[in-house]
Amino acid sequence: MAKVLSANLGYPRIGEKREWKKALEGFWNHKLTETEFLETTKQLRLSYLQKQKDRGVDLIPVGDFSFYDHVLDTAVLFGLIPERFKQHDDAVTLDTYFSIARGNQNAEASEMTKWFNTNYHYIVPEISNQTKPRLTTNRLLDLFNEAKEAFGITTKPVIVGPITLLKLSKGYDATHFDALLRSLVPLYSEVFTQLAAAGAEWIQVDEPILVRTTNNDDLNIFKQVYQQIKAAVPGLKILLQTYFESVDCYADLIKLPVDGFGLDFIDGAAGNLAALEQFGFPKDKVLAAGLVDGRNIWKTNLADTLSQAEKLLTFTGGPEKLWITPSCSLLHVPVTIENETALDPLLKDALAFADQKLSEIVTLTKGLNEGRASVQPALDAARQSIQHLQQSEQRNNRAVEAELADLDKELPKRPKDYAARQKIQSEVFHLPLLPTTTIGSFPQTAEVRQARRKWRKGEWTDAQYNDFIKEETEKWIRIQEEIGLDVLVHGEFERNDMVEYFGEKLDGFAFTRFGWVQSYGSRCVKPPLIYGDVAWQTAITVAESAFAQSLTQSPVKGMLTGPVTIFNWSFVRNDISQADVFNQIALALKKEIQALEEAGIRMIQVDEPALREGLPLKEEKKAAYLHRSVYAFRLATSFVRNDTQIHTHMCYSEFDEIIDAIDALDTDVISIEAARSHGEIIATFEKFAYKKGIGLGVYDIHSPRIPSVEEMQSYAERALQVLDPHIFWINPDCGLKTRKPEETIPALKHMVVAAQNVRAELHHTIPNN
Numbered sequence: 001m002a003k004v005l006s007a008n009l010g011y012p013r014i015g016e017k018r019e020w021k022k023a024l025e026g027f028w029n030h031k032l033t034e035t036e037f038l039e040t041t042k043q044l045r046l047s048y049l050q051k052q053k054d055r056g057v058d059l060i061p062v063g064d065f066s067f068y069d070h071v072l073d074t075a076v077l078f079g080l081i082p083e084r085f086k087q088h089d090d091a092v093t094l095d096t097y098f099s100i101a102r103g104n105q106n107a108e109a110s111e112m113t114k115w116f117n118t119n120y121h122y123i124v125p126e127i128s129n130q131t132k133p134r135l136t137t138n139r140l141l142d143l144f145n146e147a148k149e150a151f152g153i154t155t156k157p158v159i160v161g162p163i164t165l166l167k168l169s170k171g172y173d174a175t176h177f178d179a180l181l182r183s184l185v186p187l188y189s190e191v192f193t194q195l196a197a198a199g200a201e202w203i204q205v206d207e208p209i210l211v212r213t214t215n216n217d218d219l220n221i222f223k224q225v226y227q228q229i230k231a232a233v234p235g236l237k238i239l240l241q242t243y244f245e246s247v248d249c250y251a252d253l254i255k256l257p258v259d260g261f262g263l264d265f266i267d268g269a270a271g272n273l274a275a276l277e278q279f280g281f282p283k284d285k286v287l288a289a290g291l292v293d294g295r296n297i298w299k300t301n302l303a304d305t306l307s308q309a310e311k312l313l314t315f316t317g318g319p320e321k322l323w324i325t326p327s328c329s330l331l332h333v334p335v336t337i338e339n340e341t342a343l344d345p346l347l348k349d350a351l352a353f354a355d356q357k358l359s360e361i362v363t364l365t366k367g368l369n370e371g372r373a374s375v376q377p378a379l380d381a382a383r384q385s386i387q388h389l390q391q392s393e394q395r396n397n398r399a400v401e402a403e404l405a406d407l408d409k410e411l412p413k414r415p416k417d418y419a420a421r422q423k424i425q426s427e428v429f430h431l432p433l434l435p436t437t438t439i440g441s442f443p444q445t446a447e448v449r450q451a452r453r454k455w456r457k458g459e460w461t462d463a464q465y466n467d468f469i470k471e472e473t474e475k476w477i478r479i480q481e482e483i484g485l486d487v488l489v490h491g492e493f494e495r496n497d498m499v500e501y502f503g504e505k506l507d508g509f510a511f512t513r514f515g516w517v518q519s520y521g522s523r524c525v526k527p528p529l530i531y532g533d534v535a536w537q538t539a540i541t542v543a544e545s546a547f548a549q550s551l552t553q554s555p556v557k558g559m560l561t562g563p564v565t566i567f568n569w570s571f572v573r574n575d576i577s578q579a580d581v582f583n584q585i586a587l588a589l590k591k592e593i594q595a596l597e598e599a600g601i602r603m604i605q606v607d608e609p610a611l612r613e614g615l616p617l618k619e620e621k622k623a624a625y626l627h628r629s630v631y632a633f634r635l636a637t638s639f640v641r642n643d644t645q646i647h648t649h650m651c652y653s654e655f656d657e658i659i660d661a662i663d664a665l666d667t668d669v670i671s672i673e674a675a676r677s678h679g680e681i682i683a684t685f686e687k688f689a690y691k692k693g694i695g696l697g698v699y700d701i702h703s704p705r706i707p708s709v710e711e712m713q714s715y716a717e718r719a720l721q722v723l724d725p726h727i728f729w730i731n732p733d734c735g736l737k738t739r740k741p742e743e744t745i746p747a748l749k750h751m752v753v754a755a756q757n758v759r760a761e762l763h764h765t766i767p768n769n
């Protein structure tokens with residue numbers, strides 16, 4: 001009988017207890033041999049397939065697993081290896097692969113950037129006009145065969161599509177796009193041919209670039225590419241998969257010569273549904289309907305979603321033409337709720353992580369195939385869990401609601417403008433030209449993490465742990481003084497993560513024990529859950545900042561995470577608006593900033609590294625998001641004294657689109673990542689005359705490499721060609737928590753010497769400074 005199928009788009013790589021991360025780091029630190037590493041990761045991969053099979057998923061993906069990043073995998077598959085990592089025999093060893101991602105002492109890593117509007121980072125493929133793509137090893141074939149041998153299942157390989165791959169790559173001129181694409185297409189066809197020969201029936205080709213603003217010329221490229229691939233590999237069915245938003249140009253898109261389309265009915269619900277209503281859906285193609293949220297952790301309201309799926313069924317050419325899927329890869333959510341024994345049952349009952357989402361998909365599919373009655377108990381249970389949370393006290397804090405209702409429509413404003421503040425602040429701080437500083441965190445060594453673990457487990461008392469943190473802070477204040485930095489930080493030793501830490505101290509948040517999600521490479525984050533109304537209870541950072549300031553005459557920056565970043569790096573309730581949650585967090589942070597000022601802290605950094613990441617993918621939604629962000633940031637910060645210097649920090653480099661919003665934050669100083677993207681951001685300031693304090697990172701902190709004085713100096717010199725030295729600061733790209741002390745200290749010494757050298761050069765050109 002013709003049936004609706006359940007399908008997954010991608011499974012988390014990291015393992016229930018981050019076994020994958022531990023294997024990777026074990027291999028990098030030479031604790032695992034290559035053979036041990038390969039065997040450990042193979043067993044993990046097989047266990048993920050087993051789980052999906054056990055849950056009853058019909059179409060299980062392969063190729064979603066990676067040793068670092070799936071975009072890097074695709075680049076390596078097609079031989080897109082930067083020259084500096086190429087070996088003479090063209091071999092692509094594990095060492096080559098990891099060097100591209102992490103750099104080595106001789107070569108800078110490839111750039112890393114946000115995957116669309118998520119907190120996942122991919123390695124940006126580097127392609128030059130001269131690059132000649134070639135097929136290296138068909139890993140998809142190996143993975144397909146591995147699954148077949150182990151379980152006898154025919155999986156659905158998944159790959160990043162050629163157009164998304166090229167559009168996300170850097171280093172070639174736009175005029176070479178067509179030629180590069182022409183050389184890539186036969187290679188994709190070759191990979192697909194080999195898969196078809198091995199028995200693959202479907203391939204999922206991810207082309208999320210289709211959700212960015214797309215025009216007819218773009219679609220013509222898609223048409224040509226997929227026509228060629230289909231002609232070359234008629235035996236393999238292609239699912240063109242999109243996610244994170246609705247597709248543009250739907251009416252033409254559905255004419256593309258592929259066998260199915262994957263559409264997001266969560267983040268792209270409004271646009272995709274409207275398009276479907278208006279233009280229908282081709283009866284001969286599969287609609288892979290992303291109906292279960294792949295980016296958030298709330299249970300699906302199964303009854304409502306089943307009704308939605310029933311409606312979608314009426315558009316398809318029959319049940320066999322509908323697949324139920326998550327809205328995107330489950331890479332973006334934690335693995336399973338099962339190990340969360342300490343969560344409030346009311347909350348836990350309303351959550352679904354990757355494994356639970358797969359069960360939801362299977363339930364919805366069953367409901368479609370066997371009728372609603374066959375899954376009625378599951379539909380009722382889900383509705384009840386959601387309702388219980390909705391009615392809870394935590395979601396209905398009257399005091400917070402009253403504060404929100406009181407907010408002014410006008411943007412909050414600082415009492416004086418930047419020029420006046422700069423004058424006042426220069427008299428207070430007496431900083432040299434090109435002040436040097438760092439972004440906040442210092443190495444979270446094994447010792448620091450172990451101390452926290454002992455304290456959390458009750459092996460250490462509060463006093464023992466606090467003493468340890470104080471010792472560490474004092475040690476690093478002395479190190480910073482010795483290095484000669486001008487503006488110091490306390491080092492963030494007390495923080496597990498810059499968002500989780502704040503969430504732990506604010507009302508309205510909850511925490512998981514194992515709710516990890518990959519951020520980049522082996523690095524994971526454990527996003528807190530904003531499930532209730534957010535409120536400030538007690539000082540969060542004041543003791544640590546005041547202690548650090550008491551140790552030194554140099555200014556020490558207070559260090560907070562901003563409202564937009566706290567939102568974007570948490571799993572957030574979806575029953576109230578984004579603006580309301582932003583403002584709830586901002587009001588809480590305002591109270592913390594008030595407390596810092598009262599404790600005599602005169603420089604306060606409010607980090608907003610995720611502001612750019614949350615920028616909507618559709619043009620028409622961007623302005624409103626940026627307005628909400630600026631409003632919340634200013635709500636938290638703009639009331640401060642004129643002699644309190646507000647800093648912010650952002651670590652990404654795609655900056656052009658939001659520069660007006662950044663200016664509108666009205667901070668006294670901003671520090672931005674620049675070295676990781678090889679200084680590319682500097683060009684932005686040729687077009688935009690930025691006039692407030694600014695530091696462009698001169699040290700790529702994501703790589704274990706220690707940059708030389710000359711390298712950092714040259715970044716600063718390049719920046720000073722477009723920025724006024726009187727506003728320019730010298731700093732690393734981001735915090736140093738992931739670096740070792742033996743990397744951090746020499747690198748910062750080089751940075752300070754670089755600043756001194758540039759200052760000396762400037763003394764010749766700028767008199768009296």
Ligand SMILES: CN1c2c(nc(N)[nH]c2=O)NC[C@@H]1CNc1ccc(C(=O)N[C@@H](CCC(=O)N[C@@H](CCC(=O)N[C@@H](CCC(=O)O)C(=O)O)C(=O)O)C(=O)O)cc1
Pocket residue numbers: 119444446449450452453495496497498499500519520522523524525526527569609737738
């Ligand atoms: C700035 N970045 C951040 C992003 N998102 C965030 N939410 N936070 C960020 O800082 N996005 C963009 C970038 C991404 N960058 C990073 C950088 C570094 C990490 C990272 O180091 N992650 C750690 C986990 C951090 C953490 O929470 N540590 C806990 C310890 C947790 C743990 O491992 N516990 C062990 C025992 C500890 C031990 O004995 O060693 C256990 O429970 O078994 C802490 O410090 O207390 C990582 O390891 O991946 C992430 C993103």
Ligand SMILES: N[C@@H](CCS)C(=O)O
Pocket residue numbers: 439440441498559607609649651734735736737
């Ligand atoms: N203050 C934080 C910012 C990271 S984006 C840190 O230094 O780690």
Ligand SMILES: [Zn+2]
Pocket residue numbers: 439609649650651733734735
């Ligand atoms: Zn940063």
